[in-house]
Amino acid sequence: MSRGRRKVSRFRRWRSGLGQHLRHFLSSLGELWRTPVTSLMTMLVLGFSLSLPTLLWVLANNAAKVESQWQSAAEVSLFLHEEIADGRLKTLLTQLRGMPELIEVTYHSPEEAMTEFRQHAQFGEALDYLDENPLPGVIRVLPSVRHADPVAAAALRDQLAQLPGVAMARLDLDWLTRLEALSATGRSAGAALAVLLLVAVVLISANTIRLSILQRFDEIKVMKLVGATEAFIRRPFLYGGFWLGLMSALLALVLVNVMLVWLDGAMAQLLSLYRSQFRLDGLDVRQGAAVMAASCALGWCGAWISVRRHLRAIEPQ
């Protein structure tokens, strides 16, 4: 047996091993180039399958950004006792402004509330018949981001309600909870869809590599007969899967960016109606690199599945 017998020194073996890898790495790219139409079709299918999860990811990132904007807008209204003394009010305001949980504290006097109420409500004249202003003073406070999620905000509201001079503290929690639930549902639906499509990517890559294995059936048989190890035979196919992944990731990134430009235009119009300055964020360099790395890994995975199943089956007869 020749396992111990070396025809080549260890260093040269190692160096040529590296050379072999490089050769396989490049020749597997050339292999794709040999059948340009088929390869392009596969890459398109893979690219489309990848672009949807990528787009979902981008949209999820944007949704998170919007949500954080809206959530920090969750304000707590503190309705004060009618007979509150000026001194007490000042102390209360100072106390609130000193709380690290709050980023903004504004006081609206009963008079201001009345003026505002007159402007908005249709019964301005009816209000004139009132002997005195029935509206209480209100302090509006904005919790900081860390205290803006529904649970923390509710706790904060309960804490503020205990303060002397405060008759009632109100927080529009339902709205926040609903938004939270809605976005959670959206996220899991998106995640499920993304997982399905990523599995599809693996399967498509596996099938493509399976076809190229079958195409090179005779070659593999001969290689096994002249003493090629499984690793040696496997390598070009694994690199093939890697290349498929990389190419389709590039394609998906182009597709996603085109879609984003198109969506951004439509969104900007819609959001301008809500007086929002919101713009869609694309993928930054790191996220783009993550998409490419993930795609290469998926392509490689598919190739690996195929190679495992089919290379063993090819044995010289």
Added chain:
Amino acid sequence: MIRFEQVSKVYSGGRSALDNVDFHIAPGEMAFLTGHSGAGKSTLLKLITAIERPTMGKVLINGADVGSLSRRAVPFLRRDIGIIFQDHNLLMDRSVYDNVALPLLIEGFSNREIGKRVEAALDMVGLGDKLAYAPIHLSGGEQQRVGIARAVVARPPMLLADEPTGNLDPKLSMEILRLFETFNRAGTTVLIATHDLGLIARMRYRTLTLKQGRLLSCEPEVAA
């Protein structure tokens, strides 16, 4: 080098291909293996190359027991055996050079070393000027010689040929056999399976004759 100890091979389904075969081919020996088709020649060659495993008995190649060889060890066993096929088994979409270079690529030689060895091997079989040809554009005899070059390029200690002259005329057949003699004189163990009895008669080497899976005669070695 090649030792069979009471080897039997029964294929699944019950067909018995080899029955209690016992022989030894010493290092540096050249021998013929003959018999009608179906006599078990192919099975015997498959056992040597670990394509099949013996049902009973022991096949020892270079001291390694084929029956208990692990999957991972099989390629390394095959690197010690240059195999020549009747149907050449060349890769038709590669050049002559690439075909011959394959065993060296697999063993991890450098490009320069591969170039030198491939040219030397092709020179030896008289195809030094056809490196860039596609095998499909060569004649049958030339294709066979490309197959031989591929088998010897890594300088294995053992050559195995399965009907190497199957499709060739007598003159070409003789040339091919002379080539094997050259390798044998350089110390390579050679085993040639053939049903061309006329060819064997002209050369005085040990002949193993198989009939229905049994070894009929194992003529004593005659010095060439």
